[in-house]
Amino acid sequence: MGLLGNFLLVFVGLIGFLGVKVYRETFGPVPKPELDVKAYWGPGDRAAYKEDTTIHPFKISYSEEVISKLKSKLNDFPELPTPLEGVNFEYGFNTNHLKQVVKYWREGYLGKWDLRQTYFNKFPHFKTKIQGLDIHFIHVKPNKPTKPVLPLLLLHGWPGSVVEFYSLIDKLKANEEYDFELVVPSLPGYGWSQASAKTGLGPVEIGVIMRNLMVRLGHQKFYIQGGDWGSFIGSSISTLFPENVIGYHSNMCGAMTPGSTIKQIIASFYPSYFIPEEHVQWYYPFWPNFKYIIEESGYFHIQSTKPDTIGITLSGNPIGLVAYILEKFSSWTNRDYRELPDGGLSKRFTMDAMLDNIMVYYLTNSITTSQRLYSEAFTLRSLGLNLDRVPTTVPTGCARFRHDLAHSIDWVLKDKYVNLIHSTHNPDGGHFAAMEVPDVLYKDLITFIQKVQKRGKVNSEL
16 A cells, blocks of 8 residues: 555544544533532521421411502603504513503502402412522422322423412312322422522532422422423433432423534424424524524523613612513513504413412512523533533433424434424413413323323333
């Protein structure tokens, strides 16, 4: 072959070796990071902290003075500009409709506050101290279990709360095949759960807290369902603690692996090869969907960079708070609702249900601390954990809802969720599926659980 031939062989081999090395370092899976499962997030010095593992009953109760003060603030409606002619929700929350919402909140909703407060307490609430933080959670146990008992952790996101799950809880309680033991926590900094006093509490670290909560309640193995931040947190638990997770179900499925964007672009050239023809429009064409994400993500940038500034404008400001949050319930439920005078809010939600969620944020003054999660999730330290490159091996289910903000194809998801056993396209519903279409989410979740239970039974018989 000669000297030149040998040199070329060595050169090609070296290039190939370097190519494989670069590919593995850039796109290949990585081991899961080591995290401190006892990290302290409370105020002051960790050395002085001794964890009280007691679980305390908790009741939601606010005095008439608190409600009267809220009524006074709602009476002080500011002079706001009238909407532009021919504009509904395209520029944000329509101020004409805002007046109607505030009037009902003041005169209708708060006029029956005793009933709403009773509704808040329809399920048993508790608190316990974990890693320095007071964690609030709903805990619903089966009364007299006669069927297999399945622990299920339900995780909300922003701008949601535990009340998103009330209808779903009722349906799960009535299931005829399984007895569910339901744990529904408020995320740290949300609702009645204490906010971190330290920087660094992102979705991965919250996942550690939620896993520790389930273990404290006696559940070494459990199911998870989550959307929005609950999806990120549920994914983190499933990735870091696969020995604890029976199955993970999400209604906001995504994977930000290094190759995900490349795969999305490749699939766009011949999408029907990767996606059933009837679902292609859920993902493509790319640019209209990208434009919509850009339009809807202004809040994301603000909350990821200056959460305390926007928090100051909303804290103690119920009128601003209701506009800021309910605008998301409009556009994230269906983008076309922006063209309706009421933002389409009355199409999917009752006013009482929406105001229940607003009250969680207002009464607990948690809007600022809830928004800090965005900032913590996108620090270099948090992104450096590379959790999207750590394969999630537990059985995973993806429930897509047609009008959610964005969707990922299975070809992308399987890079992260290597045991994706359930993938559905629900033709209706948006981002707040548990609150908007609880029947559909319930059926999808049960179908996923049935698949996992069946697989577990088969494996145990082998």
